[in-house]
Amino acid sequence: MFKDIHQAKYDLIDKGLPSDLVIDFGSTFRPRYIEYASKNGAKNCLSIDYQKGDFPKGVEFEQMDFSKDRIVQFLDLYRTKAPGKCLGLMYDILLHQYGPLHVLRNLLSTVDHVCLGNPVLKEGGDPCVFLPSVPEDEQGECTPQPTGYGV
Numbered sequence: 837m838f839k840d841i842h843q844a845k846y847d848l849i850d851k852g853l854p855s856d857l858v859i860d861f862g863s864t865f866r867p868r869y870i871e872y873a874s875k876n877g878a879k880n881c882l883s884i885d886y887q888k889g890d891f892p893k894g895v896e897f898e899q900m901d902f903s904k905d906r907i908v909q910f911l912d913l914y915r916t917k918a919p920g921k922c923l924g925l926m927y928d929i930l931l932h933q934y935g936p937l938h939v940l941r942n943l944l945s946t947v948d949h950v951c952l953g954n955p956v957l958k959e960g961g962d963p964c965v966f967l968p969s970v971p972e973d974e975q976g977e978c979t980p981q982p983t984g985y986g987v
C-alpha cells in the first residue's frame with residue numbers, strides 16, 4: 837500500500853523519462869502529472885480530456901473523448917509530428933469508461949511505454965463502487981468490439 841499515491845505516480849513517471857512525447861489521458865481534473873513530465877524530461881507534452889482545462893506553457897491540449905476509436909488514428913498522425921519514444925500516462929481513468937478493456941487496448945496501441953494507475957477496492961472496505969452503466973439503447977456504441985485476442 838502506498839503512503840502517498842501522488843508521490844507514487846511521480847515516481848512511476850520518473851521511470852519513463854526522458855521521453856520525446858508524453859501523453860496524459862484524462863488530465864484536466866489533475867494536471868499536475870503532465871506538468872511534472874514537462875519539467876522533468878518530456879520534450880513534447882499532450883493532454884487529452886473531454887473537459888477543457890488550464891495547462892502550463894509547453895503542454896498542448898486536445899479536447900477529445902479518448903474512448904472513441906478515432907483516438908488511434910488521431911495519435912498515429914500526431915506522433916508523426918513528434919516522432920520518437922512516447923510515454924502514456926493513464927492514471928485513474930479506466931473505471932470511468934463503459935468498455936474499459938476496449939479503451940485500454942486502443943490506448944496501449946498508441947504509445948510505447950505506459951504509466952498506469954487505477955484504484956482498487958479494499959477488501960471489506962467501503963461497499964460503494966462506481967460501475968459504468970449506460971442506457972440500453974446506447975450500448976451498441978459502448979460495447980467492446982471483438983478483438984480476436986480473447987479480451
Ligand SMILES: C[S@@+](CC[C@H](N)C(=O)[O-])C[C@H]1O[C@@H](n2cnc3c(N)ncnc32)[C@H](O)[C@@H]1O
Pocket residue numbers: 861862863864865866884885886887900901902903904926927928929932933
Ligand atoms: C478521476 S480524473 C483523473 C485525473 C488524473 N489523471 C489523476 O490521476 O488524478 C479522470 C479524468 O479523465 C477525464 N476522462 C475520463 N474519461 C474520459 C474520456 N473517455 N475521454 C476524455 N477524458 C476522459 C475526466 O474528464 C477527468 O479529467
